[in-house]
Amino acid sequence: MFDLIKKLTGAVGVSGNEEEIRELIIQEIKDYVDEIRVDALGNLIAVKKSKGKKIMVAAHMDEIGLMVTHIDEKGFLRFSTVGGISRFDSIGQRVRFKNGTVGAVYYEDKLEDMKDLRFSKMYIDIGASNREEAEKSVKIGDTACFAGEAVKQGDMVISKALDDRSGCAVVVKAIKDLPQTDNEIYFVFTVQEELGLRGAGTAAYSIKPDMAIAVDVTMTGDTPESHAMEVKCGRGPAIKIKDRSVICHPQVRKLLEEAAEKNGIPYQLEILEAGGSDPGSIHITAGGIPSGAISIPCRYVHSPVETASLKDIENAARLLIEAIKA
Secondary structure, eight states, rough: OOOHHHHTTTTOOBOOOOOOHHHHHHHHTTTOOSEEEOOOOOOOOEEEEEEEEEEEEEEEEOBEEEEEEEEOOTSSSSEEEEEEHHHHHHTOOOETTTTTTTEEEEEEETOOOOOOOOGGGGEEOOOOOOHHHTTTTTTTOOOOEEOOOOOOTTTTTEETTHHHHHHHHHHHHEEEEEEEEOEEEEEEEESGGGGHHHHHHHHHHOOOEEEEOOOEEEEOOOTOOOOOOOOTSSOOOOOEEESSSOOOHHHHHHHHHHHHHHTOOOOEEEEOOOOOOOHHHHHSSOOOOOOOOOOOOESSSSSSTTTEHHHHHHHHHHHHHHHHHO
C-alpha cells in the first residue's frame, strides 16, 4: 500500500488541474474495470458492471495548492491559495509546478511581526533573475502543489496530499481486490473537492446511484494539546456520523458498522466539527442519495506533512470492500 500511496501523492493535481493524477489512476485501474470515462468537469468514473444496486464510491483526486497571480520585475511570483492553506505552514516550503519547476515560498524581509503575516506579504522564488526569465517557466494562473515525496516511519506515512490520495489508494485497492458482486459499482475519483465539493455532486447527478460511500481523511485528537476529538491514528478507519456538510444516512452508517464488526475490522466513529467532504454534495443530489463515508485518521491535514497510519489505510480498504460486495 505504501508504494501506491507514494506514487499517487507524488503527482501534481491541484484543484481544477487534476490531469496528471487522473492519468496515473487510469493506468492503475484500466485492467480491472469494465468501463472508464471522464465527465465534463473532469471526474474519473470507472465502472464494474452488473445488474444489482448501483453504488457510488468516491474519493477526491485534487489537492490544495498555490496559483500564480503576478510576476514582478525581479522574477518573484505572488500567489493566491487554492483550497484551505495555512500561511504559517507554507513558510519555507518547496512547491512544484506541473512542468517540474520548483520554487521556495517565503515572506517579505520587511515583515517585523509574524502575527502580521499574510499571503499578500509572501512570494515564490523560482530562481529567476527577472520577469522575462520567470515567464519562460511559469505563467499567470499556473498552479503548484507542495513538494516532497512520501516517507514511511514505522507504521506511519508522512506526505503532502494524503488528503485525499490515501483515499484514492483505498479505492484503487478496492477496485483490484473486489470479488465478483451483483452490485454495479461506480468508482469515482472526483475533482475540485477542496473548492466546495464540486465534482462529486455533478458525478452523482449523472450516475443517480442507490447509495454512495466516500473515502477521505479526517482530523484527529491524538497530538499534544489538540482539540478534543475521539478519532486517533492507529485505531482503525473512522465511520463518519457527521461533518459540517452532511449527516450521514443511518442505513449507510449501519452497513459500514456491521461490515466492520462481522469481519473483525477495527473502527472508530467520527464527528468532524469543521470542514466538509464529498457526501455533502452527493446526498442532496438527484432527489437525495443515501450517503456515508469511511474516513482515514490524519494528523496535520492541509499541510505538507500530513501523517497517517498505513494500517488504518489498509483497514479502510478492507472495510470498503466488505461493505460494497454484498
